[in-house]
Structures are given as C-alpha cells and as structure tokens.
Amino acid sequence: MSPSSPILPFQFCGNRMDCGKKPLLMAILNITPDSFSDGGKLVRLEDAVATGVEAVAQGADILDVGGESTRPGYAAVSEEEEIRRVLPVIRELAARVKVPISVDTMKAAVAAAAIQAGATIVNDVSGDYRNPAMLQILRDTGAGYIFTHHAPISGDPAESIAIEFADALAHYRREGLREEQIVLDPGIGFGKNLEQNVACITGVPRFRSLNRPVLIGASRKSFLGALTGVQNPAERDPATAAAVCAAIFHGADIFRVHNVLAMRQVLDTSPMLR
Numbered sequence: 001m002s003p004s005s006p007i008l009p010f011q012f013c014g015n016r017m018d019c020g021k022k023p024l025l026m027a028i029l030n031i032t033p034d035s036f037s038d039g040g041k042l043v044r045l046e047d048a049v050a051t052g053v054e055a056v057a058q059g060a061d062i063l064d065v066g067g068e069s070t071r072p073g074y075a076a077v078s079e080e081e082e083i084r085r086v087l088p089v090i091r092e093l094a095a096r097v098k099v100p101i102s103v104d105t106m107k108a109a110v111a112a113a114a115i116q117a118g119a120t121i122v123n124d125v126s127g128d129y130r131n132p133a134m135l136q137i138l139r140d141t142g143a144g145y146i147f148t149h150h151a152p153i154s155g156d157p158a159e160s161i162a163i164e165f166a167d168a169l170a171h172y173r174r175e176g177l178r179e180e181q182i183v184l185d186p187g188i189g190f191g192k193n194l195e196q197n198v199a200c201i202t203g204v205p206r207f208r209s210l211n212r213p214v215l216i217g218a219s220r221k222s223f224l225g226a227l228t229g230v231q232n233p234a235e236r237d238p239a240t241a242a243a244v245c246a247a248i249f250h251g252a253d254i255f256r257v258h259n260v261l262a263m264r265q266v267l268d269t270s271p272m273l274r
Contacts, residue, residue, distance in 0.1 A: 008213045011144075022270070025062070031089055049093060063100075063101050067082040082110045086105075087114065106125060108134045108136075124148065125185075145177070146183045147183070149165065153192065162203070186203065186216070188201075189217075201218070204216070217256035218243040240257065245266060
C-alpha cells in the first residue's frame with residue numbers, strides 16, 4: 001500500500017476504523033456444520049466463544065460470525081435456524097471482547113437479530129444491494145455494511161466489478177445510507193473463474209478509487225488450490241499468506257481469514273510491502 005494512499009474511515013455504531021492507516025484483520029467464526037474449511041468445529045457455544053476470545057488475543061480487529069455456509073453447493077438454512085446458531089455466540093462475545101462483531105448473513109431478519117444481540121457490522125455476500133429490508137435495518141441502526149460483488153462479469157474483471165460497486169454506492173446514497181458505513185468486497189470465489197479471482201486482488205486500486213475501504217476474503221479458497229495443487233483447504237494457509245501479501249501490496253484494507261495468528265504476523269510485516 002502506497003504511503004500516499006488516503007485513509008478511508010469506516011464508521012458505524014459509534015466505531016471508527018481508519019482504513020489505510022494499517023491493514024485490519026477479520027477473524028472467521030463459522031458456526032456451521034458444513035463450511036468448506038472448518039465446518040462443525042464451532043457448533044458448541046463454548047467452543048465458538050473461546051475461539052473468538054482467542055482470535056482477539058491473537059490480533060483480530062473484527063470477529064465475523066456466520067451461521068450459514070456459502071461454500072459452492074451449500075444448503076440454505078432457515079432464518080430461525082441461522083438465528084439459533086449465531087445469536088448466543090454474538091451475545092456472549094459482545095460481553096467479553098472489545099472489538100466489533102460482524103454477522104455474516106444474507107438475511108435481513110438475521111441481521112436485525114444479530115445487531116440487537118451486539119453485532120455492529122453486517123457482512124452480506126448476497127450481492128443484492130437493493131434489498132429494502134436490509135437497507136432499512138442499516139438506516140435504523142447505523143451498522144456497518146460489507147457489500148460483496150456477486151454479479152456476472154464481462155470484459156475486464158476489475159472494471160466490471162468497479163462498475164457494480166459504483167452502482168451499489170450510488171443506490172446506497174439515494175437510500176439514505178452514509179458512505180462511511182460501507183466496505184467493498186470484490187467477492188473472491190463468488191461466481192468467478194481463476195483469472196477473475198486473481199483480478200479481485202490486482203484490481204484493488206481500481207476499487208479503492210471509489211473512496212471506500214476494500215475487504216479481501218481469499219482465505220483457503222479453491223482458487224488457491226487451483227494455483228498450488230493443494231486440495232485440502234486447511235493446508236492452504238501458506239497460499240493464503242501469499243494472497244494477503246499481494247492484496248496488501250495492491251492496497252487492500254481488511255483481510256478476512258481463518259488462521260488469525262499466522263495472518264497477524266503477515267499483516268505486521270506489511271510495511272515492507274507498502
């Protein structure tokens with residue numbers, strides 16, 4: 001990241017994160033039996049809470065709690081089941097950690113319940129920036145919002161994603177959201193081929209030109225397996241570290257990862273990449 005990169009504020013629910021000042025780490029907490037990398041490991045409340053507390057101790061800046069897997073071919077769960085999975089974890093973590101808690105959900109009802117339980121960010125991978133119920137929740141609560149690109153791509157991948165981002169931001173402004181609430185995620189792994197996934201990283205300067213922070217979620221994903229030949233997602237942390245380094249070099253702000261301890265070390269050495 002260039003030293004001249006602007007500091008873009010991410011402001012929500014009384015919090016301010018100065019993106020661009022230093023890279024930020026978002027720890028993944030999958031409260032699901034079927035996630036592609038660590039499904040089933042955190043289905044017990046005490047395990048999930050302990051893992052979240054440990055992630056903060058290891059250097060996580062945000063905890064991202066999800067109750068529905070979005071791996072390829074995932075089985076959707078009901079609002080009621082997703083709420084049953086995530087609410088106790090969010091409630092316990094909100095009482096025990098000082099970092100913001102994000103809920104990884106595509107459902108407005110789940111987002112509303114999670115915010116009431118203590119979450120202050122909604123990480124929505126649906127790609128639907130026109131969902132009126134979600135927009136109403138964001139207006140009413142001032143919660144942070146991570147918009148993930150999930151649309152078809154034609155032509156230059158970075159430019160296609162940037163156009164979708166610009167359309168989404170314009171819509172949010174018209175709907176009364178504050179721009180400072182929004183973070184952009186180019187959506188690695190969501191309907192993209194290998195070349196397009198790589199462009200999500202190399203295209204960060206184009207996305208960031210829209211004056212919003214950029215989140216990269218490359219951790220253990222299948223495109224890293226395609227590049228390295230490593231089939232087991234849990235064995236892709238070295239490749240994840242390389243992807244994080246590349247994204248830092250291109251100017252990304254927030255990194256969503258499984259292995260907090262290892263990626264904290266990567267982020268702490270980021271001054272060499274700027």
